Amino acid sequence: MYDKEKGFYLKHVVFAATLLCNLKCKLCSMYVTQYEKPYHPTTEQLFSETDIIFRFADYIGRFTITGGEVLLRTDFADWLLYLCDNYSNRMNELRIFTNGTIVPNEQIVTAVAKFGNKVHIVVDDYGPKLSVHAKEAFDALNGAVSCELRDYCDNLHCDGWVNLNNFSKKHDKITAGELYAKCSIAKDFICLDYVNGKISLCAFARRAVELGVFDAPKEQIDLHNESKSMEEKREVFLEWEHKKSFTACMYCNGRCNDSERFAPAEQIVKG
Numbered sequence: 624m625y626d627k628e629k630g631f632y633l634k635h636v637v638f639a640a641t642l643l644c645n646l647k648c649k650l651c652s653m654y655v656t657q658y659e660k661p662y663h664p665t666t667e668q669l670f671s672e673t674d675i676i677f678r679f680a681d682y683i684g685r686f687t688i689t690g691g692e693v694l695l696r697t698d699f700a701d702w703l704l705y706l707c708d709n710y711s712n713r714m715n716e717l718r719i720f721t722n723g724t725i726v727p728n729e730q731i732v733t734a735v736a737k738f739g740n741k742v743h744i745v746v747d748d749y750g751p752k753l754s755v756h757a758k759e760a761f762d763a764l765n766g767a768v769s770c771e772l773r774d775y776c777d778n779l780h781c782d783g784w785v786n787l788n789n790f791s792k793k794h795d796k797i798t799a800g801e802l803y804a805k806c807s808i809a810k811d812f813i814c815l816d817y818v819n820g821k822i823s824l825c826a827f828a829r830r831a832v833e834l835g836v837f838d839a840p841k842e843q844i845d846l847h848n849e850s851k852s853m854e855e856k857r858e859v860f861l862e863w864e865h866k867k868s869f870t871a872c873m874y875c876n877g878r879c880n881d882s883e884r885f886a887p888a889e890q891i892v893k894g
Contacts, residue, residue, distance in 0.1 A: 630681030703734035723754025783884035828871035
């Protein structure tokens with residue numbers, strides 16, 4: 624959308640800093656376990672991807688950093704400082720998600736603190752066998768920044784996870800529209816997925832395209848494509864705002880209030 628004060632404005636971008644992870648969750652919403660070689664940009668590429676998304680958008684309401692596990696990046700503090708120095712004035716809020724397996728070091732704590740009251744960090748706790756350092760990670764961050772220890776053990780956040788691993792066609796255009804209207808991920812572009820230069824409606828839509836489930840070139844914006852100007856790419860996005868559903872919705876179960884829930888972070892065990 625365009626805002627008279629902020630210019631070309633995106634409500635929420637989920638920026639994958641890496642798809643490497645030290646957990647192997649069966650129902651991973653970012654599909655990290657499905658990649659033979661998960662996306663893990665170099666430091667230079669990470670900086671470049673940051674520049675590209677902020678060339679596309681003048682302002683981003685919520686900029687969410689996720690993985691994979693972001694604390695696996697040895698350059699994470701350096702990138703956060705770059706993001707803060709160059710773009711903190713072009714976002715309302717920074718959110719960072721981590722899985723409670725790694726305690727952030729002093730450099731990372733110092734870097735996130737530079738964002739002041741704009742930053743909120745979520746430490747997911749999948750129990751002592753998986754999130755072995757969840758409480759330590761929370762303690763390292765809490766006080767320096769706004770931080771939340773999210774319970775996936777006793778008092779399940781959102782009652783658990785949903786299964787978005789089935790890519791078979793499930794809906795016609797009418798029922799896809801009904802799903803889109805109630806999906807907490809998709810509706811109103813609440814969680815635009817950004818991986819390796821490509822903007823998708825959500826991670827399910829991104830993965831479906833990667834798997835060749837359907838072909839809908841106008842439903843993914845490739846910011847690396849130099850044959851189109853940034854203005855042309857923005858025009859494609861503006862068309863998205865008027866859509867009642869996307870092709871991906873015909874293949875998806877959606878993440879809705881009434882979606883079936885499953886135990887979080889169940890691990891893939893190789894036999």
